[in-house]
Amino acid sequence: MPHVEKGMAVGLFGGSFNPPHEGHALVAETALRRLGLDQLWWMVTPGNPLKDHKQLAPLAERIRMSEAIAPGPRVKVTAFEKRLGQSYTAKTLERVQALNRGVNFVWIMGADNLATFHKWQNWRKIACTFPIAVIDRPGSTLAYLSSRMAKTFDYARVDEEDAMTLPGRRAPAWTFIHGPRSALSSTALRTRTDLDKTIPQK
Ligand SMILES: Nc1ncnc2c1ncn2[C@@H]1O[C@H](COP(=O)(O)OP(=O)(O)OP(=O)(O)O)[C@@H](O)[C@H]1O
Ligand SMILES: O=C(O)c1ccc[n+]([C@@H]2O[C@H](COP(=O)([O-])O)[C@@H](O)[C@H]2O)c1
Numbered sequence: 001m002p003h004v005e006k007g008m009a010v011g012l013f014g015g016s017f018n019p020p021h022e023g024h025a026l027v028a029e030t031a032l033r034r035l036g037l038d039q040l041w042w043m044v045t046p047g048n049p050l051k052d053h054k055q056l057a058p059l060a061e062r063i064r065m066s067e068a069i070a071p072g073p074r075v076k077v078t079a080f081e082k083r084l085g086q087s088y089t090a091k092t093l094e095r096v097q098a099l100n101r102g103v104n105f106v107w108i109m110g111a112d113n114l115a116t117f118h119k120w121q122n123w124r125k126i127a128c129t130f131p132i133a134v135i136d137r138p139g140s141t142l143a144y145l146s147s148r149m150a151k152t153f154d155y156a157r158v159d160e161e162d163a164m165t166l167p168g169r170r171a172p173a174w175t176f177i178h179g180p181r182s183a184l185s186s187t188a189l190r191t192r193t194d195l196d197k198t199i200p201q202k
Pocket of ligand 1: 014015016017018023024027108109110111112113135136137138181182183184185186187188
């Protein structure tokens with residue numbers, strides 16, 4: 001795990017990053033700025049437990065590409081979940097909390113993940129471990145109205161104007177952050193690469 005000091009505000013941005021893209025960089029920049037973070041851990045997962053891994057590029061390649069795209073020195077690309085030997089977020093957050101007492105962590109995810117969050121292992125526990133910042137994403141802007149997570153933890157929703165206070169809050173606490181958006185997705189990039197391979201080269 002990257003080095004942190006007590007009292008720091010640190011964002012945890014987990015992802016497949018298969019491949020990473022400018023939409024991810026925009027999420028990282030938005031979170032750093034709007035939450036007033038000292039650091040953001042760009043956590044490359046060994047494999048999302050809910051996703052098919054057939055198309056998943058090797059971890060080393062996803063790390064290398066993430067390092068090339070991660071915006072600025074406050075962003076730390078890491079794959080420590082691999083060393084923990086698992087990829088369930090609830091367990092990862094438990095370890096992060098146990099090893100870094102006094103650090104103010106925030107879990108960061110795109111709005112598409114808010115819609116399916118209730119399918120994650122121990123999702124209620126995740127929401128009660130660290131505050132959560134949900135970053136808007138085209139196609140998922142209204143997820144905060146209908147998702148099970150948003151309904152269950154409606155009482156813990158923090159006004160977006162107070163996003164800066166999120167790292168210092170006790171979980172459960174979450175906010176939905178609007179801002180500049182990117183329509184990029186790894187799926188679209190993979191599809192484009194596959195298409196390129198089928199077009200005969202001159
Ligand atoms: N364009 C985007 N805008 C906002 N959040 C995003 C965007 N792209 C990815 N994210 C968020 O970044 C995190 C990592 O996403 P991931 O690596 O799965 O990329 P993806 O583009 O969603 O991939 P895929 O298309 O393969 O599902 C997730 O929390 C996801 O919600
Ligand atoms: O713990 C789970 O059950 C779980 C289910 C789905 C996704 N996650 C995590 O959520 C993060 C975002 O995943 P992804 O594939 O949308 O980039 C990544 O860190 C995954 O390991 C975790």
